[in-house]
Amino acid sequence: MKKLSGRLGRKSLVAAALGSAALLFGGPTLANHAWGTYHWSRTSAQITPPVGDNVSSQWDSYLVTAVADWNQSIYIESPLVAGQSNPRNCRPTAGRIEVCNHTYGNNGWLGIAQIWLSGGHIVQGVTKVNDTYFNTSTYNTPAWRAAVMCQELGHDYGLGHQDEDFSTDATTSCMEYTSVPAGNEHPDAHDYEQLELIYAHSHSTSSSSTTSQVGAGNSPADWGRPVAFLRDGRPNVYIREISPGLRVVTHVTWAMGEGPRGRH
Numbered sequence: 001m002k003k004l005s006g007r008l009g010r011k012s013l014v015a016a017a018l019g020s021a022a023l024l025f026g027g028p029t030l031a032n033h034a035w036g037t038y039h040w041s042r043t044s045a046q047i048t049p050p051v052g053d054n055v056s057s058q059w060d061s062y063l064v065t066a067v068a069d070w071n072q073s074i075y076i077e078s079p080l081v082a083g084q085s086n087p088r089n090c091r092p093t094a095g096r097i098e099v100c101n102h103t104y105g106n107n108g109w110l111g112i113a114q115i116w117l118s119g120g121h122i123v124q125g126v127t128k129v130n131d132t133y134f135n136t137s138t139y140n141t142p143a144w145r146a147a148v149m150c151q152e153l154g155h156d157y158g159l160g161h162q163d164e165d166f167s168t169d170a171t172t173s174c175m176e177y178t179s180v181p182a183g184n185e186h187p188d189a190h191d192y193e194q195l196e197l198i199y200a201h202s203h204s205t206s207s208s209s210t211t212s213q214v215g216a217g218n219s220p221a222d223w224g225r226p227v228a229f230l231r232d233g234r235p236n237v238y239i240r241e242i243s244p245g246l247r248v249v250t251h252v253t254w255a256m257g258e259g260p261r262g263r264h
Contacts, residue, residue, distance in 0.1 A: 008028065033159060034160055041122075043202060066153045072250035087101060088102055101131055104218045108154040113154075143184075152251075162175050
């Protein structure tokens with residue numbers, strides 16, 4: 001409880017500072033960037049879905065850092081544990097977030113986050129980072145690796161993007177699309193505030209635990225129908241209905257200039 005109180009105090013100071021700045025300068029408050037209404041069921045002080053480490057040594061430090069960063073939220077305390085998935089297919093595990101890297105192919109994406117929804121809540125999640133691109137000189141940098149790992153894991157907790165314009169660098173958050181990721185390798189204060197809003201309510205019991213491994217593929221053909229698009233028309237969120245009450249939602253981070261064009 002000491003840990004929770006300390007974090008709450010820090011976040012309250014940040015929120016007060018931002019609120020004071022808005023009053024002083026007359027500026028707008030930061031926009032909501034929840035990923036829809038997607039969230040884990042919280043039945044205690046914090047959500048604790050274990051994060052499964054299925055990544056290679058080249059990615060380990062980035063995963064460790066991302067998990068530690070998101071655990072700075074007063075509502076998240078995810079232990080980093082041994083993975084239970086084969087990185088090649090990165091199948092989900094009920095109640096956990098499995099994180100994998102592999103050479104998934106020239107399919108256009110740097111990373112994907114997938115969540116399975118049952119009973120209105122996230123019941124399992126997956127993050128994948130694509131070494132086909134991260135093995136190239138463009139993306140084989142600490143900034144790109146850290147930013148994408150942080151962002152995909154943030155999606156698995158229910159966060160969307162703060163900004164989706166690749167030509168700008170509007171924040172210091174990893175939850176931003178930018179072509180220059182240096183300085184955007186970690187969450188910022190607004191990410192933590194958004195998580196406080198998402199997880200402010202608790203539940204008396206856990207939601208349905210119906211799960212499935214369907215929908216964990218690596219291409220749009222596996223992800224279902226596109227439901228959200230970038231301003232250039234590229235779809236970046238897909239939903240696949242698996243069975244009544246069970247669906248998988250995929251958030252894709254395309255490599256620069258990659259991905260299908262146009263709404264369809």
